[in-house]
Amino acid sequence: MNNYIVRRIAQAIPLLFVISIVSFTLIKLAPGDPVLSFVTPNMGAEDVERIRQNLGLDQPMYVQYVVWLKNVLSGDLGYSLVNHRPVAEMIIERLPATFGLMGVSLLLSLLISIPLSMIAGSRQNSLFDRGLSLISYIGISIPSFWFGMMLIYFFAVELHWLPSMGMRTVGMDSAWDIIKHGILPCTVLTFMNVSVYMRYIRSNTISQLEEDYVQIQYAYGATKGTVLLRHVLKNVLLPVITILGMSLPELIAGAFITESVFSWPGMGSLGISAVHGLDYPIIMGITMMSSVLLVVGNLIADILYGVVDPRIKTTG
Amino acid sequence: MKSKKMWLSMMLVLVIAIMTACGSSGDGTSSSSNTGENTATTDNGQPKDGGSIIIAVQDDPKVMNPIYAGDRVTLTIDQSLYAPLFNVNDGKKTYVLADSDSFSDDHLTYTLKLKDGLKWHDGQPLTADDIVFTMDSILDEKQHSSSRSQYVFDGKPVKVTKIDDLTVEFKLPEVSAAFEGALVSFYPIPKHIFEGEADIEKSDKNNNPIGSGPFKFKEYRPGEYVTLERFDDYFAGKAHLDSVTYRVAKDPNAANLALQNGEIQMRMVDTQDYNKLNDTGKFNMLTYPEGRLQYMVFNLNVPSMQKKEVRQAIAYALDKNELITASYSSADFAEPAPSILTPDTLYQTDDVEKYDYNVEKAKQLLADAGVSNLKLRLAYTNTNKPQTSQALYIQQKLKDVGIEVELLPMDGTAYGNRTLDMNNTDFELSFGGYIMGYEPDAYKSLFLSDAAYNYSHYKNADFDKLWNEAAVQIDETKRGDLYKQIQQTVANEMTVYPIAYTKAVVAVDNTYGGVEDANPKPVVMLEDLSKLFKK
Numbered sequence: 001m002n003n004y005i006v007r008r009i010a011q012a013i014p015l016l017f018v019i020s021i022v023s024f025t026l027i028k029l030a031p032g033d034p035v036l037s038f039v040t041p042n043m044g045a046e047d048v049e050r051i052r053q054n055l056g057l058d059q060p061m062y063v064q065y066v067v068w069l070k071n072v073l074s075g076d077l078g079y080s081l082v083n084h085r086p087v088a089e090m091i092i093e094r095l096p097a098t099f100g101l102m103g104v105s106l107l108l109s110l111l112i113s114i115p116l117s118m119i120a121g122s123r124q125n126s127l128f129d130r131g132l133s134l135i136s137y138i139g140i141s142i143p144s145f146w147f148g149m150m151l152i153y154f155f156a157v158e159l160h161w162l163p164s165m166g167m168r169t170v171g172m173d174s175a176w177d178i179i180k181h182g183i184l185p186c187t188v189l190t191f192m193n194v195s196v197y198m199r200y201i202r203s204n205t206i207s208q209l210e211e212d213y214v215q216i217q218y219a220y221g222a223t224k225g226t227v228l229l230r231h232v233l234k235n236v237l238l239p240v241i242t243i244l245g246m247s248l249p250e251l252i253a254g255a256f257i258t259e260s261v262f263s264w265p266g267m268g269s270l271g272i273s274a275v276h277g278l279d280y281p282i283i284m285g286i287t288m289m290s291s292v293l294l295v296v297g298n299l300i301a302d303i304l305y306g307v308v309d310p311r312i313k314t315t316g
Numbered sequence: 317m318k319s320k321k322m323w324l325s326m327m328l329v330l331v332i333a334i335m336t337a338c339g340s341s342g343d344g345t346s347s348s349s350n351t352g353e354n355t356a357t358t359d360n361g362q363p364k365d366g367g368s369i370i371i372a373v374q375d376d377p378k379v380m381n382p383i384y385a386g387d388r389v390t391l392t393i394d395q396s397l398y399a400p401l402f403n404v405n406d407g408k409k410t411y412v413l414a415d416s417d418s419f420s421d422d423h424l425t426y427t428l429k430l431k432d433g434l435k436w437h438d439g440q441p442l443t444a445d446d447i448v449f450t451m452d453s454i455l456d457e458k459q460h461s462s463s464r465s466q467y468v469f470d471g472k473p474v475k476v477t478k479i480d481d482l483t484v485e486f487k488l489p490e491v492s493a494a495f496e497g498a499l500v501s502f503y504p505i506p507k508h509i510f511e512g513e514a515d516i517e518k519s520d521k522n523n524n525p526i527g528s529g530p531f532k533f534k535e536y537r538p539g540e541y542v543t544l545e546r547f548d549d550y551f552a553g554k555a556h557l558d559s560v561t562y563r564v565a566k567d568p569n570a571a572n573l574a575l576q577n578g579e580i581q582m583r584m585v586d587t588q589d590y591n592k593l594n595d596t597g598k599f600n601m602l603t604y605p606e607g608r609l610q611y612m613v614f615n616l617n618v619p620s621m622q623k624k625e626v627r628q629a630i631a632y633a634l635d636k637n638e639l640i641t642a643s644y645s646s647a648d649f650a651e652p653a654p655s656i657l658t659p660d661t662l663y664q665t666d667d668v669e670k671y672d673y674n675v676e677k678a679k680q681l682l683a684d685a686g687v688s689n690l691k692l693r694l695a696y697t698n699t700n701k702p703q704t705s706q707a708l709y710i711q712q713k714l715k716d717v718g719i720e721v722e723l724l725p726m727d728g729t730a731y732g733n734r735t736l737d738m739n740n741t742d743f744e745l746s747f748g749g750y751i752m753g754y755e756p757d758a759y760k761s762l763f764l765s766d767a768a769y770n771y772s773h774y775k776n777a778d779f780d781k782l783w784n785e786a787a788v789q790i791d792e793t794k795r796g797d798l799y800k801q802i803q804q805t806v807a808n809e810m811t812v813y814p815i816a817y818t819k820a821v822v823a824v825d826n827t828y829g830g831v832e833d834a835n836p837k838p839v840v841m842l843e844d845l846s847k848l849f850k851k
Contacts, residue, residue: 273566
């Protein structure tokens, strides 16, 4: 098992390396010039040139990449072109907000989607099942920014129940205040995730219920509830782990948009500003961090797979 | 499968649209009762002390140090955090940190006296040393300040020396009428904080800025807000409000909702949102000239644009008033522009060729030029709503005189890059907008033959000479004459078609008073937040 983990990590390193080259090239090939995003006509051409030199943007692309890579390997993600602060510091201060939001919504999504979709699967084509399918379709079809805006309109502006944006009331530092601010963005993310998970879990439940072992349990006189809880649940959990690993990129992307709509001060809002300003040290920092997360996420999924189902060997 | 998805989404949209409609009628009644309450408190008259305001900004500030500030958000925050030497509004100078200033007879020495008893936010005195230090830091190439070239004349930097604690002398290498204009954006930074700092731009000290303005720094939460609190030792008198918070609101639609919800109390809004917010009766909608010109450029790199008659014909073929109504919904938000200089700029004149709408004349000019079946490409930024409407209008209108226009909507950064390419021939027409301030000399970076921002690529040595003469002309009447000639030249040559002087709209919750005293200002919304008070 340990061997397996070491091997997987060793495989991940060249992968991350390739990701870094591809993303660096893509950012550099994107139209626009980071310097132009903060240049005004009041600035003379020589000022612009000096700033470009100072940021190392006058160097050929491969030189810029090598400089970047060297810094990263020595643990330095560089300075933001726009804010002139260390990239690592800027990302770290945004992490808790993003992880908090993603973590809570992920947990809620599982708690909601597993029981609901198992019930729906076991009562195929019932009103309950059709209702859930409809909701799931809606969740997949509507854009998250639009859904977010609707929630703000009803719960913040019309009903005055919840704040519409940010992570806390200015100058306030209570957990309850942060929770209140988190409810709407968390709802959006959870709804989106639940919609995706529900479809997988439902169809998996249906196929499990057709398996022989279920029929045998019925023959022994077990009720539907016991069968679902004792036998089907375990087999349904397996694909959920894979889905989680696979849906991590979507989760991150969804969180980015949602953060922007709600001005939630996480990595998403940071990333979107960086893209607007072509602030490549930040874009690279976030890309590499997301890639590491993805690799680690998939690794954990594989390991957990082995834990849940010992038949799958992770030594191979 | 696909059609099923679409059907479902459409149903949902319908349901929500009905719900929204019901919701907004409810809103209407609640806001009218609000208006009633507000009028009751308006009669209070005298400013009260206390309270706070939350102002929405689009993004985080960049470096909170005025020698690097160039973006809207940072400039807005700096406006309250740092005090300038003086302000100029409609050509009238009001001193802030400075007490007086004067030029020597030969116009090469400029003497500036500071007010007595000025203080930094940490209690240290603000003196001539700070002015000298700030100017030296801007001029020091190693500090790469973005405003260095404003103080360098023909390759030679201005020299600054301290005469006594309150007096500074600037020695110019050559006469420049533009020097004083550049000083408007000069905000001193404290020497005792930054002295010896190798790289001021990356210094940690920028995260805890010490300024000299009416509000001092209190807290910055990245991605969330910057809070400033009242500076009690401000030389021009204490501010009324206890604190000012600039809150990051990324999404403009969500920010408008937060404004209606009372979570933020002031925000610069798009003109399209004017009616929606105004109808709630909750806001004082400040509409004021932004000092900005919206214009269309003819790209003279392309042969078909090199004939003056063709450019003039296009100008005659457009009805400026219609164009403005089409793009800004009403003339309330944009005034027809005759000149390339905005009305707040010194020596701006209306006395130029105005090209009143005349289709026959346009056709005649095209015939005279021997041009027929002209096909033009018009480039603009795809996310800019007014520009999109303008492009569509121009496409329609030019069809009447037999010119076919292909529209090229582009991504903002790509567009910026193309327009800055000196050899660009990708399109004949494009749009732009600028805010250059009150000093006309600042505009020359858009018009000189070899200037980086000469989007029309119009090259004319005589025209360059006018700009350069005007920059060093001290006699005001003669200077005014030169700038009049410049404006007339552009109009006659029709290298740039000025469309409109646009206005800014700022919504301020109407529980705040003193808005007029705070002086609405381009880019930064309000010039002096110390005058604002909670009713």
